[in-house]
Amino acid sequence: MVSDGGLKSFQRRMQAIPKEARKAVQPALAQGGYEISEAMESLAPEDEGDLIGSITVTLGGQSTPLYSQPGGSYLVPENQVAITAGNSEVRYPHLQEYGTRHHPAQPFFWPGFRLARKRAENRIKRAIGKAIREAK
Numbered sequence: 057m058v059s060d061g062g063l064k065s066f067q068r069r070m071q072a073i074p075k076e077a078r079k080a081v082q083p084a085l086a087q088g089g090y091e092i093s094e095a096m097e098s099l100a101p102e103d104e105g106d107l108i109g110s111i112t113v114t115l116g117g118q119s120t121p122l123y124s125q126p127g128g129s130y131l132v133p134e135n136q137v138a139i140t141a142g143n144s145e146v147r148y149p150h151l152q153e154y155g156t157r158h159h160p161a162q163p164f165f166w167p168g169f170r171l172a173r174k175r176a177e178n179r180i181k182r183a184i185g186k187a188i189r190e191a192k
Contacts, residue, residue, distance in 0.1 A: 078135055080187035081180055082116075088176025089113040089137035096139070096168030101152065107164075110146040114138040125149045125165070141165055 093113050100108045114120045116134040120127070124140035132138045141149035141164075155161030 077184050077187040080190075081135065081183045084176075084180045084183035085135070085137045086113070086115055088172075088179055089115070089139055091176055092169055092172040093139050095172040096141070096164055099164040099168045099171075100141075101162050101164070106146045107141065107149060107152060110143045110149065111139070111141045112143070114140065123147050125153075139169070 090113055093111050096111050097108045100111065102108065110121075110124075112121055112124065114132050114137065116132050116136050119131050120129050120138050120140045121143040122129045123144050124142045126140070130138075141153075149165065151159065153161065153163050153165050
């Protein structure tokens with residue numbers, strides 16, 4: 057019998073990495089999404105709390121709320137997290153974020169995203185790296 061030099065073992069290991077990485081990254085994705093949403097909530101103006109209550113984290117395989125910003129309702133693909141503001145009762149987050157000619161902008165969504173993004177990205181990268189190292 058001819059030895060393949062470990063090629064078959066290597067190929068099996070490479071095929072297992074995506075499955076393991078997908079499983080391992082889910083908690084990191086969720087935690088990062090919730091941290092980003094908390095940053096957005098802390099920056100959102102507090103009139104009656106409706107806007108803060110409308111900031112939602114939607115995990116992969118679920119649909120975002122109707123009338124949410126940015127993009128309205130859509131199905132979030134696997135291995136992704138969507139953070140949206142707004143719902144069928146709160147339909148003004150974009151006006152709050154960008155302002156109108158009668159109302160100055162009070163940005164909360166994108167500044168909150170920028171503040172917490174790096175930490176979430178690093179957590180996700182660590183989870184993927186760990187899953188790859190542990191894949192046998």
